[in-house]
Structures are given as C-alpha cells and as structure tokens.
Amino acid sequence: MGGIPSSYIVNRLITLVLTVWIAATLIWIIPRLSPVDPAEVMLGRMAAGGAFVEGSDLILEQLRERFGLNEPLWVQYLLYLRSIITFDFGLSAASFPTPVSSLIAQALPWTIGLMLLSVIITFIIGNALGAFMVWERTPRVWKVVIPSLMIFTAIPPILSGLLLMYVFAVQLRALPLTGAYGLTVEPGWTMEFALSVVEHGTLPALSIILVTFGFWTLGMRGLMITVQGEDYVNLAKAKGLKPRYILYKYMVRNAILPQVTAFALKIGLLVSGQILVERIFSYNGMGKLLYDAILDQDFAVIQGVSFIIILMTAISVFIVDLIYPLIDPRIRQATERTA
C-alpha cells in the first residue's frame, strides 16, 4: 500500500484487534464488579417509583433469565464476545425489549452529524488562528484579539450552551431552544427536514465550537513557535520566498502533523458526543444516550456505547497510522529501514 511494508500494516492490525479485545473485556468486567445485577436494578427502579412491588422475587428470577444472568460467568463472557462481533449488545433494560444496537443506530447519525461538523470547523478555525498568532505578518490588532478569544475556552460547554440559548433562542427568538428538528416536522429526505436539522443544530454546534477551538489554537501556536526557528524556515526566508508561501508550505505543513493525530483521536471520540451539550439541547445523540443509560443503570447500553467509542477510536488511530507514512516521508523511510 503506497510503499508501506505489509509487516507494518499487519503490526498495526494486531494492535487494533488487541486494543479492541482488551477494552471490550474491561467493559464487560467492570459492570460485573458492581454488587447488583441489571435485574436487581430494574426491580429497584420499580420500587423507587413508589409502592409495593408484588411478586418481586418472581420478577427478579424472570428478569435474570431474560438477561442470561443465570449462566456461568465464562458462558456469559463467550456469549458477549460472540455478540459484540455482530454488534448485538443485547436488550436495553430501561427500554426493554429494545435492542441496544437499534438505540445506537438511532442516536449515532445525530451525533456524527453534529460533532463532525463542529470538529471540522473547530479544527480549521483553531489551527488557522494558532498559525496567525505566531506569523510575524499578522496585523498587530489580531495578535491582541485572537488571544482574548481564548476566554471562551474557559467556559464549560453547558454554560456556553445556556448563554447562547438565552441570547439566540429566548431573547432574539432567532433559533430554536431544543430538539434536533422542528416540533411538527416529519423526519425524511425533504428540504424542510434538512433545513430544520441545520436550524436546530446551529446552537449546539456553536456552543461546542466556541469552547473547543482554543485547544487547537494553543496547540498550533506552540508547534508554530517551534517550527519558526527551524533552519529550513530561515533558509526559505533567506531565499526571498514570499512570506505567505513560507507560512503555508514550510511552517503550517510541518506544524500540522501532531494536530492531525489529535484530530484523528477526536474523530474517534466524537461518537461519544458532547454529553452535556446534547442534554441541555435535548439533542438525542450518543452523548445523551450514554447520559440516560448511566442514570438508568442500563449496563447493556453503557457497554454498547463504550464499545462503539473504543472501536471508532481504535480504527481512527489505525487509519492515522496508515496515513502518516504518506504525509511524512521521514516515517515512511524509517518504516522501510525497519522492514
């Protein structure tokens, strides 16, 4: 593949499988360390709702049977491994008997849409601002304005969300307050639905962008400072190359590599959504699914969502590992020497 030795790809593939297996095993073990099982949690939920639970022992036994909790642990583990390979995470306890995979399938597109857009916009804006903070040709006023924008990064997303909500939804009535689309809009492949989604996604996306672009800006600034003093940059200047050309072709291109790695990790993590942002905007994505599952002690959903997050992160890292040698010839050469 593009000159990458096959041993390199096989190594990375083994790392991917091992990572996913170990993580999947951990998320199976951790809930089982709890002294209570999902059946007891469901019974407790009925009791917490008030009044006496008639025939509670019988209910408990039936629920254990349904969840397969009466099987020996090793059988449960093997069944679990078999099921996650097919993305079958079992049935939700809180929305019984809905399969967890269908809950995830329902939530995932919303989160990917919201987060992908937010992360890409944030990546572009954040890195551009970081580069401009260091570039000597940046107007002085921008060198003051850009750092002061960093104040937004100190605001938790939930607060920025509430602030935006108050200004744009309550006071100006310009954007909707909650939901992923209009109250009476029917989901479907229509322009009305698409526009409604964009309208409803604007505030949640903005609240994420506002508080996260600083991460990229500061990271890029640090990298640019390092690159700025490199000999090849000085040589380029000495050769009389245009400053803008030096910025893009010499400085940004070299400084951006670690940012791309971080971006890949973010892509993997973005399936987990922004829990608090999704919650306050009633945006039913993965973050809110996870939030509700934690509240409900819905272990199957927690496991399913965690597994998807792990899988996406591991795959992202794997892809970056494959792309890296293509972006950076030094890595490709080192890989070839090792091979």
Added chain:
Amino acid sequence: MTHLKASLLAGTAFAVALTGAVAAQDVPREDTVIFDIDRTIRDPENFNPFTPGVKRQHGAHQTMWEPLFILNYESGEIEPWLATSFESNDAQDEWTVTLRDGVTWSDGETFDADDVIFSINMALENEGLSEREPATIRAQVASVEKVDDLTVTFSLNSSNPRFILENFANRIFGSFLIMPEHVWSQAGDPATFAFNPPIGTGPYTMTSMATNRAIWDRNDDWWGAASGFMDLPEPMRVIFLESGGEENRAQLLVSNQMDAAQAVTLGTFEAMGFQNPNVIAWFNDLPYAWPDPCARQMEFNTTVAPWDNADMRRAVAMLIDRNQIVNVAYEGTTQPSRTMFVQYGAMDPFIDAVDSAGHAFSASADVEAAQALIEGMGYTMGSDGIYELNGEELTANIHVNSASSEYTRTIDVIVEQLNRAGVNARAVPVENSVFWGEVLPLGGYEMSYSWLSCGSVNEPWASMNRYTNASIAPIGERAPGFNNTGRWDTDATAAYTAIVQDMGTMAVGDPAIPAMVAEAHGYLSAEVPFVPLVQAAKLLPFNTTYWTGWPTAENNYNHPAFWWGSAHQIIHNLEKAE
C-alpha cells in the same frame, strides 16, 4: 424578526415549495397543549405498555388509552371511566366489574368484556410482560370470566378489598391497561409485540412519534362525546415534548413554548414567575409544591446496636427538627410529616385519628427529652460533645442515595442536627443502583433515607402493610417487595401486624378503620422502626397563557401529576385562556 430568522423561514418556505413536501397538518398554538416529558422516548416505534421504557407517559396513557377508573386523591373516591361500577362478594375474593356501554376503539371496533378477558389472560399467561401492572395481576388473579358483554368477574387467589384500587384505578402512575383483543390476538409473543400503530379508546390518536416528542391529535369521533359521557376536550392537539432539563423547562415556559413542565426547584420557579406572571403551581404561595405520594423518611436497621433499642430510635426521632429540614433542605416547598402517611385530603381521617390519639410526630425537635433517653441508656457526654459508652462513641452512619441533591441535602441537615446533640453522625452517599439493589433490600445499613412506606393515597393499609412481620428476611437476604427492610420484629411488631392484617380484610372506607390505624400507628410511634420526615415536594409549573383549568389546591378536581394515567381529567378540564 431578525434577519437570521427571516432567512431561515424564507429558506424553509422555498424548500417546501421546491420539494413539494407537505408538513404535518398545522394546528395553531392556541389549540395545542404542550406537556413536558423528562425522559427520552428511546423506542418511539414501540407502544407495548407491559414492558419497561417510555411507552405510556409520552401521552399514550394520558390521551389514547383510557383506564377503567380514576382515583381522586382529594376525595378518595374511585371515579368511573371505561367501567361504571364494581362490587365484590362477601369474602372479597371475587370482584365483578361493569363496563360502560357504547365505548369503541378508535378504529370503530366495540370495546367490551372480551377485551378485558383477553388482556387479563394475556398477563396471566405471559411472564415476559414484566411491568408492575401485569406482574400484580399475575400475583393476585386466579381467573377471569365473562358474565355478559359488559360484565366480567375476577376470581382472586385470596381476599383483597383493594383489588380495583390496586389494579384499575390509577392509584400511583398508572393502572392495568385494557388492550384491543382484535389487534393483540394477531400478535405473536406479547412481550415483544410493538403494537404499532397503536389504537385506544381515548379522545386522541397518535399522529407522530420521535425520540424527543409525541404528537396526539383529537379524534372528533370519540365515543365519549358521541355517547354523552363527556364533551370532547378543548385542545385539538396534545404534544409531549422532552424539555432536556430544568433550565430548558424554565425557558420553554417563560417563552410560552410549553404549558406544563416537570418539577423545578424553588429558585427556578420564582425566576420563571418574574419573567412570566402566567406561571402557576399547586399552591399560590409557599410551599407551592404538590406532595408526591412517597413521603420521605429515615429507616433504622433494628438488628444493629444501639439501634436495636427502641428508646435509642425514639431519641433520634426526637432530635430531628422537621421544620428545619423543610426550611433548609426544601427551601420551604414542603411540609413536615405528622405520620407515616402522605398528607392528601383523602388521608385526613387517618392522619387526624393518629394525631388525636397522641401518636403523631412533632414538627420540632425535643433535644432535652432525647438526650435524657440516651443518657438513660448509660451514655455520657464526652469532652468533645459526643456521647460515649464504655469508651466508645455513639455513632450513626446514614446511607443515602446520591442520585439527587434532595436526598443528600436532607441527610446533611439531619447529620448536623444529630452531631449538635451528641451523636457522631455521618452521611454515607451510595450510588443509585447499589442503594436500591443492595443497601435497602438486603438491610445493609444502620440508618437510611428512603420512602418505603409509600403506597397509601386514599386508604391506610397499603403503607401500613409494609412494616408487618409477615415476611421478614434475614439480614443479607432480599426483603420481599422492599417491605420492612429494617427487620422490625418485636412484640410490638406482632401486635401491629395483627391490627394491620385485620384491617387488610376490611372494605375500603369501613368506619372502624381510622381507630385501628391510630392503634397500630401507636406501635410505630413507640418503637420507631423508621422516622417520618417530610412530604415529598413536586413543584410543577403550569402556564395559563394559552390554557386555564389546571389542577391546583383551589381547583382540586384531582392531583397535578400530568405524566400519570389520570391526566385524562386534566386534559378534559383545560379551557382556552381568554
């Protein structure tokens, strides 16, 4: 209108024109009532009410499915709805229910005894129907028979004077719902049947479902209006919308985008009132909140020293200042509990009987009397202000569910009160599932915050029966039904049990019951297996901008829990604001 909004609207109009997409029929805001739901509708395609999940409270059992009866929390009466009456044999193990004539399902099929028989038998034969209501039917009903098209007779496993109340009257949250035989008989496994599209007998039918909202539109052919039972409700459309949290609820009500919201804190409610004077609650002034059915209390594990001693338990009860809990932990939004019961109008005769007999709990503390009791047990006050006996400090570990600040704030106040009086108390916050899955049922606590006497709302037996010695599990084993988790098992328990069991065989409303309640409660007040604390506060804001007729303490046709099956009454009482 801002440029942004104008462009978005223009864009939407253009898009609709472009694609020819037709939006759902528009119903004006003033004809729509919008309720809040506090949970996501995780499976909007599933309308099976016999399995867990948000499958009823999103409007289904408030608008589409109707109950046989509705309990009135204020009068204590069981009011007829799909059924007109009920009666039992003398042994109260056979109950006959008469159904209303002229009821039809929204698809035009007749609702009759066959639907009832089918639904009950389905619950009896399918253990996979795991919600509370079918499980209760399985535990109580032996068989059901059709007498005629409008009459059914239930044969019970044992005598139960509260059979209708417990199963068909919306006592708490919901009741057993009758399903259409002509639809469900075609389904395979009823535990996995999604019942989509759903039908019901109610005045609304399902129009659209999504994970965050449910839309129900009025069925102008509703049987109730046609038969003269009741006028059509005024709202043309009912929407249940997931608000997303307290801050959103507030914003939605303030901007008139919602008419009824789930509970909020006092601060939020007052802030809403400043911005929108049309926001009201159950009371006009403090405590504002309606008490939900599960009054708060503190359990003792009566097998753990020194709390195995009734005097020590009584001392703790006397050290607790309930007024302070109300003022500090609840900011004045609730009331101190006088007895083990929730303080609804229908419970007044029983609470008054306990009070008259001198067995009610005082709202304020009596620290001197409590300390005298503790010292009577041989404890002496140490130099650090904590009682000691044989060199050991008097300590109290209070388990509390950490899921809500309401719970932890209450226990923090109690810990402070006990510490000041010489008991080295500390709160032990426990995660929700461990609390309900292990701490309470297995008796893994010294003291714990709970609401385990929850059950009674119009008669006393349901709550009192939870503290008998009928089925006391050893510590470490599960207390059946979360009853008597503190394992109170003394001579007083036996005497208490005898009275409560007698009461259990008597008809609801028997005039002898209040005196029996007072006598039985005397044992509870003397031995204090748990300390009643305060009523549970639900501060539910209603918006009168578009709709009036909300339930309040003054307009108390029933309680304001609009996520319960009894909310049919709320919707029928709503009138357009002028």
